Amino acid sequence: MAKAKRVKGEWKRLTVQAAAFLLQNPKLHRFFLGTIEQGKTKSVCVPGLNCYSCPAAIGACPIGSLQASLSGGYKKPAFPFYVLGFLLLFGLTLGRWICGWLCPFGWVQDLVYRIPFFKKIRTFPYERFLRWLKYAVLGVLVIGLPLLSAFKGVLVPWFCKILCPAGTLFGGIPLAITKYGSQIGFYFWWKVGVLAALLLLSLLISRPFCRYLCPLGAIYGMFNRIALVHLDYASGKCVDCGKCETVCPMGIDPKAQFNSAECIRCGRCARSCPVDALHVRFGLRMKNDSHKKSTI
């Protein structure tokens, strides 16, 4: 039996993730009513992948909003200034730290991965090619197809329609149970299948959706090199024990890829490092700017 590698202080991150879920979804009573929140706060994008059709949500999902804005709100194609503004500012300040600490679906995957009894897989041959899929999802399902639909005068959020597991888990299933059970059809069961496959995969691989499919992670990953939240690596202190690599939930080598678009800044590597060579820090100043041992 293989367990997920335990890291000290991990409960803090799980607590922050739970708190972030509750902050983005405080109207929990709506899960029993089968209705969604309709207040003005829903015009503001939240940082994580949090479906706005989740009954408890008080904010807007940035990926859903991006698709809606591309179609100019059912009118004609438009450049999504408003949503891109949010994405730029979130990406620049926090980068993929959002994935590691604030995203509700990331939290769910982390919890599922902690279930023991299954042999955990850190990575596998040619896995790096699969990681490019998320950019294809962003280009085709989030931008390309919704834009094509917009030219025909209709709004079809293709990513939400055929892939988004967060929408199925936090919106689709609760609403199907409480109110819309009689209306479900092919796409509902398709999305339940996608969600089930991803949750089953999460038993074996840490965060499969974040690694291979998440378009929001693809966007935030582009900012990892310049975001205020960054990973500092002191190569002079490093003793090459390899602990950071074995605990990384994204299956990367943090000391070699501290600026990688794949790093979700969860800090597991920093907490497991026996010589304090890795730190998650906030600010424009990076200690690993010159990549020289003597500078550390």
Next chain:
Amino acid sequence: MKRTVRICIFTVLALAGTAFLLYGIYLNQVSSVLNKATHICLECIGIG
């Protein structure tokens, strides 16, 4: 990437992000987000 280059890119993108956000508000793109977010998205829940 050199620190100065990164600070320059960061500043330009931060200004662009702020400008995008404000221009989006000016264009009333807030309403298309609000409109989509306050109605149950049938596609999102797999019905539409």
